[in-house]
Amino acid sequence: MEKFEVELKIVKSKIHEEDLAEDFRDKLERELCEKYNNANASKNKFKLLRKPVLTCKNVAAVFVCFLLLSGCAFADDIEDFIKFMFSNVSQSAKIAYEEGNCIKVDSEYQTYDNVSAKVEYISLKNDELYIVFDVKTEEEFDKIYLEGLKLENAGEEIEYSQSSYDVKRENLEKCKLIARLSLNTNENKDIKSLKISFESIVLRNGNDNEIKKFDNHWNFELNL
Amino acid sequence: MKFRDVILKYYKMVYHISLEYLRRKEDAEDIVQEVFFKYAKYINEEKKTFEDELHEKYWIIRITINSCCNYLKDPKRKKDLEDKKDVIMKDNLLFDEIQKLEDMYKSVFILHYLEDFKTNDIGAILEVSEETVKTRLKRARECLKDGLKIEE
Numbered sequence: 001m002e003k004f005e006v007e008l009k010i011v012k013s014k015i016h017e018e019d020l021a022e023d024f025r026d027k028l029e030r031e032l033c034e035k036y037n038n039a040n041a042s043k044n045k046f047k048l049l050r051k052p053v054l055t056c057k058n059v060a061a062v063f064v065c066f067l068l069l070s071g072c073a074f075a076d077d078i079e080d081f082i083k084f085m086f087s088n089v090s091q092s093a094k095i096a097y098e099e100g101n102c103i104k105v106d107s108e109y110q111t112y113d114n115v116s117a118k119v120e121y122i123s124l125k126n127d128e129l130y131i132v133f134d135v136k137t138e139e140e141f142d143k144i145y146l147e148g149l150k151l152e153n154a155g156e157e158i159e160y161s162q163s164s165y166d167v168k169r170e171n172l173e174k175c176k177l178i179a180r181l182s183l184n185t186n187e188n189k190d191i192k193s194l195k196i197s198f199e200s201i202v203l204r205n206g207n208d209n210e211i212k213k214f215d216n217h218w219n220f221e222l223n224l
Numbered sequence: 225m226k227f228r229d230v231i232l233k234y235y236k237m238v239y240h241i242s243l244e245y246l247r248r249k250e251d252a253e254d255i256v257q258e259v260f261f262k263y264a265k266y267i268n269e270e271k272k273t274f275e276d277e278l279h280e281k282y283w284i285i286r287i288t289i290n291s292c293c294n295y296l297k298d299p300k301r302k303k304d305l306e307d308k309k310d311v312i313m314k315d316n317l318l319f320d321e322i323q324k325l326e327d328m329y330k331s332v333f334i335l336h337y338l339e340d341f342k343t344n345d346i347g348a349i350l351e352v353s354e355e356t357v358k359t360r361l362k363r364a365r366e367c368l369k370d371g372l373k374i375e376e
Contacts, residue, residue: 003372007316007318007372008318011316011319012337012338014312014313015240015244015312016240019236020239024253025235028235028256028257029231032227032260033228161229162232162233182232
């Protein structure tokens with residue numbers, strides 16, 4: 001039975017490492033969307049989801065208000081952070097900072113086994129939301145990501161269509177994990193409080209493809 | 225949700241299920257293309273809609289599985305897979321055994337063990353009862369353990 005489980009784990013992790021080649025994905029998106037749009041002149045046929053979702057515009061507005069209210073206390077701090085964090089990650093994150101849509105949150109650390117995490121910054125530009133986590137662990141890993149990530153605004157789910165993760169190491173035991181989420185922007189909604197929850201922090205070690213999951217039902221509630 | 229968003233949201237899942245079925249990247253890419261083409265057709269030409277997001281997701285998975293099964297009906301493609309031409313994880317015994325499963329066992333096994341769907345969700349996706357899913361899973365495990373010569 002043990003051998004079966006181990007083999008299963010290997011197959012699963014190898015498959016889930018695979019992704020479509022970028023050029024194929026671009027082509028697929030472009031060509032199929034073109035076909036779809038040509039066939040579909042009417043714009044309102046595609047209302048499959050009725051759940052209200054957050055608009056980036058409103059999130060941005062709230063973030064700007066937050067910054068206005070809280071003054072410039074974090075300005076230098078955030079500038080250093082942006083230089084450190086996003087220099088190679090995203091141009092839009094830099095723009096988010098320049099336009100004032102980046103805030104320092106600094107929640108309390110939560111710990112499970114020997115992994116601790118806290119939310120440190122949130123940044124938003126257009127439909128891209130970045131959440132920066134500070135993660136401390138003595139575990140060895142070369143890839144880290146979250147599973148089951150959910151965002152809620154005052155009890156209502158904020159929907160996103162895609163997520164990706166980037167990591168910047170500070171030292172052997174500390175790193176910044178950047179979650180990049182493409183938000184859906186269907187309806188207007190004001191953000192009141194942001195709840196970030198996820199089932200597990202996953203650490204993967206590339207040498208032997210070992211995966212360790214830290215299932216703590218992590219939950220960060222932020223009042224913005 | 226816009227069509228582009230639907231693609232972005234589900235392409236990875238469709239690609240992974242297709243890879244688990246077909247083992248060849250090229251074939252899985254064909255399936256991804258086919259599934260989203262069918263989706264566009266379903267919405268545009270057949271003027272169908274989905275009740276909610278879950279309904280949409282299950283529909284996409286069902287179409288992916290059906291497309292994979294149909295793809296394997298082509299004898300040339302089947303032979304390529306048997307010859308392990310360009311397949312991923314060539315030397316993985318379990319993956320070899322999964323490919324040998326009958327379609328009805330293979331689909332439940334893949335969805336449950338490789339894609340983490342619960343048995344009641346698989347029932348909804350494949351439009352069979354949860355009991356049927358459990359029975360098929362049990363049978364799939366037995367077949368695989370026999371193939372791998374693992375004792376209970």
